[in-house]
Amino acid sequence: MDPIRTLKDRTVFIVGSKKNAGKTTFLNYAMSRLRSAGRLGALSVGVDGETLDQVFGSPKPQVKALPGDLLLCAETSLGNADLHYEILNVYPFRTAIGRPVLVRALRPGRAEISGPENNSQLGEILADMRRHGAGTVFIDGAVDRITQVAEGEKAAFVYVAKVEPENLDSSCSAIKLMWAANAAPLWKAGARTAEPVTFIQGALTPGKIPPKPTAGTLVAEDPTKIFLSWADWQQLNARFELRFARKPDLAAFIVNLYNVSRADFERKLGSAAPLARMIYNPYVART
Amino acid sequence: MTMDHTRAFAEFETFYALFKPLTPYGRLYREKRPFFTDAAALKAEYDLTAAMGTFLTSQKYKADRLRFHLRNIPALELSIEALASTPGLFTARKFLSNAREVFKLLPGPLRAKLGAKWESAGLLELLDIGGRGEAFHIADAYCADLAAARREITACDASMRKLRERRLKELRERWGLDFSDRDFLVIDEKAAARLSAAPELFIEPFDGAHLTVKPVYGADHMEAASARDRLRAREQELEAAVVKRLAAAVAAEKKALEACAAAIEKADIAAERARLARELRLERPLIRKYPSTIRLAKARFLPLELRLEGSGLKYTPLTAVFGRRVNVIYGSNMGGKTVALKTLAFMQLAAQSGFFTPAADFETCLFDGMAFMGGSEMETAGGLSSFGLEMNDFASAHERLKSGNMLLFMDEFARTTNSEEAAALLSAILEDLEARPSAFAFLATHFSGLRAGGTASFKMRGFDTDAFNDYFSGKPACGLDEKLKMINKFMRYELREGADGAEARDAIKIAGILGVGKAIIKKAQEFMEDKK
Numbered sequence: 001m002d003p004i005r006t007l008k009d010r011t012v013f014i015v016g017s018k019k020n021a022g023k024t025t026f027l028n029y030a031m032s033r034l035r036s037a038g039r040l041g042a043l044s045v046g047v048d049g050e051t052l053d054q055v056f057g058s059p060k061p062q063v064k065a066l067p068g069d070l071l072l073c074a075e076t077s078l079g080n081a082d083l084h085y086e087i088l089n090v091y092p093f094r095t096a097i098g099r100p101v102l103v104r105a106l107r108p109g110r111a112e113i114s115g116p117e118n119n120s121q122l123g124e125i126l127a128d129m130r131r132h133g134a135g136t137v138f139i140d141g142a143v144d145r146i147t148q149v150a151e152g153e154k155a156a157f158v159y160v161a162k163v164e165p166e167n168l169d170s171s172c173s174a175i176k177l178m179w180a181a182n183a184a185p186l187w188k189a190g191a192r193t194a195e196p197v198t199f200i201q202g203a204l205t206p207g208k209i210p211p212k213p214t215a216g217t218l219v220a221e222d223p224t225k226i227f228l229s230w231a232d233w234q235q236l237n238a239r240f241e242l243r244f245a246r247k248p249d250l251a252a253f254i255v256n257l258y259n260v261s262r263a264d265f266e267r268k269l270g271s272a273a274p275l276a277r278m279i280y281n282p283y284v285a286r287t
Numbered sequence: 288m289t290m291d292h293t294r295a296f297a298e299f300e301t302f303y304a305l306f307k308p309l310t311p312y313g314r315l316y317r318e319k320r321p322f323f324t325d326a327a328a329l330k331a332e333y334d335l336t337a338a339m340g341t342f343l344t345s346q347k348y349k350a351d352r353l354r355f356h357l358r359n360i361p362a363l364e365l366s367i368e369a370l371a372s373t374p375g376l377f378t379a380r381k382f383l384s385n386a387r388e389v390f391k392l393l394p395g396p397l398r399a400k401l402g403a404k405w406e407s408a409g410l411l412e413l414l415d416i417g418g419r420g421e422a423f424h425i426a427d428a429y430c431a432d433l434a435a436a437r438r439e440i441t442a443c444d445a446s447m448r449k450l451r452e453r454r455l456k457e458l459r460e461r462w463g464l465d466f467s468d469r470d471f472l473v474i475d476e477k478a479a480a481r482l483s484a485a486p487e488l489f490i491e492p493f494d495g496a497h498l499t500v501k502p503v504y505g506a507d508h509m510e511a512a513s514a515r516d517r518l519r520a521r522e523q524e525l526e527a528a529v530v531k532r533l534a535a536a537v538a539a540e541k542k543a544l545e546a547c548a549a550a551i552e553k554a555d556i557a558a559e560r561a562r563l564a565r566e567l568r569l570e571r572p573l574i575r576k577y578p579s580t581i582r583l584a585k586a587r588f589l590p591l592e593l594r595l596e597g598s599g600l601k602y603t604p605l606t607a608v609f610g611r612r613v614n615v616i617y618g619s620n621m622g623g624k625t626v627a628l629k630t631l632a633f634m635q636l637a638a639q640s641g642f643f644t645p646a647a648d649f650e651t652c653l654f655d656g657m658a659f660m661g662g663s664e665m666e667t668a669g670g671l672s673s674f675g676l677e678m679n680d681f682a683s684a685h686e687r688l689k690s691g692n693m694l695l696f697m698d699e700f701a702r703t704t705n706s707e708e709a710a711a712l713l714s715a716i717l718e719d720l721e722a723r724p725s726a727f728a729f730l731a732t733h734f735s736g737l738r739a740g741g742t743a744s745f746k747m748r749g750f751d752t753d754a755f756n757d758y759f760s761g762k763p764a765c766g767l768d769e770k771l772k773m774i775n776k777f778m779r780y781e782l783r784e785g786a787d788g789a790e791a792r793d794a795i796k797i798a799g800i801l802g803v804g805k806a807i808i809k810k811a812q813e814f815m816e817d818k819k
Contacts, residue, residue: 032468074376082519084437086424087377092362093309101374104422108444260495285464285472285500 003252003277006031006156008037009135011126012251013157015224016141021162027138027284028064030158038135043072043100045115045122045139062112065105070134072125074114075099083109083157088132091166093121102171113140156251157224158216163265164258172269173230175253179274180233181223182250188244194241203227209236217241222248253278289658289684290322295634296659296696300592305567306559306642309354311362312548313555323639324655325692327572332560333571335553338397349392356388357555359678363548365541370534374528375439377423379537379544380414383407386547389554401557403550406543413536425526429533433525436518443515450508454487458502462488471501496547527721560642568644572634577652577692578727581609581631586646588630604778607632611743613721614732616782617733619794623780624731627747628696630657631729634747635694654727655691657685661700674703681716688725695728706734714738748781 007030013021014030030204031040042063065071065083073081074159075098075114085103093100095117103111104123116122129137159178163171196216200208204220205227218240220226236242255278256266262280269275294300308314323329343350363382369375390398390405398404417426427434459466462482464472474482479498482488486503493499537544563569567589585604595602605627618624637644638651660680676699686691700716701709713730714737721725721741795815799808 002368028470029468073371078373084424084440084522085418086422087373090374090381099374101377106424107441125559141542231785261494261496281473283469283471283473284497285474285478 003158003279004033004110005037006251007136007158008034010154010156010249010251011137011139012235013139014141014159014160016160016162018162018167021160022161022254023140024063024152026158026160026254026282027140030138031064031069034136035069039068039070039133041070041072041129041134042113043115043125043129043137043139044113044141062110064108064110067105068109069105070102070129070132070137071105071111071113072102072115073111074098076103077112077114078103081109081111085109085111089128091116091121091125093117102132104132115139115141119190130197149219156249158252158254159236159250160254160256162256162258163260165260168260168265168268172265175255175269177226177228177230177233178187178223178250178253179271180237181226181242181244182189182247184193184223184242184244186247187217187219192203198240206232212239214238217243219243219245222246223250224248250277254282255280257281289680289687291658292680293632293657293659293696294636296698297629298588299633299636300414301590301593302633302637303640305563308555308559309357310360310551310555312360312552313357313559316552316556319613322636322642323350323641327575329574329639329641329653332557333643334639335400335557336560336564336643337571338400339554339557340564341392342397343558343561344565353389353392353554353558356392357551357558359385360551360555363544365538365544367534370528370537373423373530374777376414376417376530376533376537376595377652380411380418380423382548383411383414383546384418384654386551387411389551391555398550398605401550401553402546403554404543404546407540409549410536410540414533417533425529429529430525433522433529436522436525440515440522443511443518447504447508447511447515448502450511450789451502453528454502454504454508458487461485464500471499473497474500477513478510485715494691498526511793514608523622525640556641567645569637569645570647570649572646572649572651574638575650575652577654578612578724579652581648582648582650583607583630583634583646583654585650586630586634586644586649588626588777589635589645590633591626592645605780605782607745607782608784609743611741612724612727613717613742614745614746615717615737615742616729616745618731619733619749619797622747622749624733624781625698625745627745627782628698628731629675632657632694632696653692654694656687656708657696658687659696659698659704660684661698672703674725677701677703685719688723692725692727695726697728697730697732699732700730702732702734710734710737715744743784745782747786748783 012030014027016023026040031042034040034264041114057061062081063071070088071083072083078085078101079095083103084106086106087101088105089102091102093116095114097114100114100116100121116125126137128212159175161171194216196214198210198214198216198218200218200220202208202221203225206229209228210218218236220242222244228236253274255265257280264276294303302319307319308317313584319669323332333455343353347603358379361378361381364375365380367764370379387405387407390403393401393403396541414423415426427437449684454467458466462485464474466472473493474497476496476498479490479500482490482500487505489501490498584606586606587602603623608625616624616627633653634644634646634649635654635657638649639653658680661677681697681700684693684695697716701712704712713732713734717728717730717737718741720728795808795811798811799805
């Protein structure tokens with residue numbers, strides 16, 4: 001099944017392997033693909049300092065809106081937006097770039113999307129977008145916000161990776177790790193698992209791995225909070241039964257290859273399993 | 288600081304955290320933590336709470352709608368800078384729409400009490416031109432030129448779309464390039480060689496082996512795009528002029544809007560106090576002229592009641608009459624002296640903060656301030672020991688007696704010094720306070736032998752030894768929970784007048800229940816016998 005179509009009516013986090021991985025470009029692509037399937041919403045979260053789009057190195061692309069699209073924009077950026085809109089809400093949260101404003105496009109245009117500063121604000125905005133009819137809501141960025149909305153929303157995430165010769169190894173490791181983590185089961189209290197059960201709060205980093213000979217079950221928060229190398233993950237997997245407290249759906253890998261052939265990338269990846277959810281450079285001509 | 292100490296001692300925040308006004312105005316009021324010292328002002332607050340309570344309980348549907356509209360009221364900034372933008376005007380309209388609904392829902396007499404007058408119908412009508420449900424925009428109807436500019440933009444968009452569609456069709460048919468859903472395509476360099484001469488494509492490098500290809504829509508499209516840019520700039524100018532006009536109209540009603548906000552704040556606070564009164568079974572206190580008898584009937588110290596409820600323990604409300612200004616409460620360890628003081632402090636804080644109180648009856652008078660001294664909450668600070676801090680706090684509170692009536696709470700005051708000196712100091716303090724008409728004081732202590740001729744003495748009834756012996760024989764308590772339940776079961780948290788300074792004798796029993804070894808308990812009891 002087309003992974004993009006599976007995003008319909010969900011809250012979709014678009015997270016990147018690194019800054020300028022091409023998330024906003026993908027966002028525009030996905031919005032265009034799904035627009036016929038219902039009303040769309042878009043916002044961003046997390047101040048990542050990205051100012052240029054990777055694809056062209058040009059100023060960060062704005063989101064293309066068609067009538068009916070819901071966008072969250074900063075009060076200060078609305079004046080510069082090429083958008084005729086109606087305001088649906090002005091949130092009282094003060095951010096460095098003014099209050100977030102929820103708008104509905106009244107004719108085709110473009111605007112820079114913005115976001116709230118914390119998860120309770122994000123929850124309020126998502127609820128507002130749904131109330132105003134948004135089916136699929138795209139959230140550009142900030143992997144750390146996924147977990148909080150994952151419980152109440154039908155959250156999914158799309159992992160956008162920019163793969164170049166200099167990061168081929170690390171990109172493949174990251175994708176394999178993300179895939180393997182996504183395959184680990186959900187933790188269910190009361191379920192029979194190996195003892196002892198160790199819970200990891202926050203990001204799972206090498207420093208948080210329990211020292212040997214501890215084994216049993218290791219419960220991490222969610223697959224997006226694994227900050228280990230592929231080798232570390234494999235060792236961990238050999239020692240523990242791994243579980244996650246929450247698991248947003250991994251909907252797709254968007255792999256933008258730069259000076260790396262698809263064959264070389266797949267050879268390096270060495271695993272066919274993730275390929276089922278992989279979309280290579282969605283902008284490559286289908287000639 | 289004094290009030291903060293008292294609030295902390297009375298665990299007032301546990302209750303105050305339940306006070307959740309719905310509007311930004313109510314929330315600001317909440318942060319101010321008002322403490323009413325004026326009887327008329329406090330009566331007005333109580334009257335509003337009572338009237339709002341009656342309305343809310345009799346009109347459930349309207350009560351829900353009232354809460355809905357209060358929750359939707361935004362904070363309205365009335366400076367021209369804040370208003371002169373579409374978000375500023377959206378906020379003004381949202382404020383007015385919801386305020387109008389709130390006022391409509393309230394019965395006339397209550398509206399009058401709140402000072403709620405609806406005087407902005409014309410302004411809201413003006414803003415509603417750009418409104419559709421909750422939404423607001425700078426509508427065409429505000430300006431004929433704006434409408435015309437937008438029509439031209441729409442026409443321009445349509446012609447540009449046609450040009451783009453035509454070009455994309457050509458590119459698909461001629462070069463097999465499908466730009467559906469994409470502004471650009473990435474093409475293998477070799478495959479792109481055939482495109483190099485295509486004037487309808489813009490080509491640039493993507494990586495070492497690929498090129499980026501974008502459609503070039505042609506001169507007609509470029510011309511249309513330029514025209515559209517000019518029209519968009521014109522549209523923005525016209526929108527700015529409309530925004531300026533509307534902002535000026537809102538600013539012109541600043542006084543009416545401020546009055547409206549003040550009424551909204553009052554309605555919000557009264558509704559929230561009424562909600563708490565209903566949910567927590569609070570009753571209107573009776574405020575007398577200072578100094579008056581303080582009377583409590585079935586007064587519930589809410590923070591403790593909630594805690595005990597959670598642990599399945601019984602809570603005993605406090606009933607007492609304090610007819611004199613200076614009062615000493617004696618009692619056992621864990622006998623409820625501190626809780627009695629906390630109950631009093633809590634009730635007085637709630638009453639003077641404008642709330643109804645958790646008691647069948649609470650009769651009191653108003654104080655200019657409250658102060659708490661002593662107890663385990665005190666920590667050493669600034670080089671002072673806990674004794675030093677207590678004395679320092681007492682000196683400050685004592686100083687304040689010169690400028691107003693103070694309600695003082697002293698819990699195990701001076702407990703950290705030797706009992707002989709402590710008793711002497713306490714006796715002197717009680718005598719001093721008795722002589723000062725501005726002092727109303729409660730002192731809880733387990734010291735006996737205080738010379739306090741003019742003060743009223745009370746004693747917590749304490750541990751019910753007979754009932755305990757009947758029950759406890761051969762039943763050892765296990766965990767701390769069970770031990771606390773045991774103490775709770777047999778401790779009689781009742782206040783009796785006329786304790787006569789008698790010392791409580793329950794400490795050894797309590798120590799036994801809490802797990803001190805039987806041999807030690809037995810020896811202690813023998814020592815007590817010897818002393819007798």
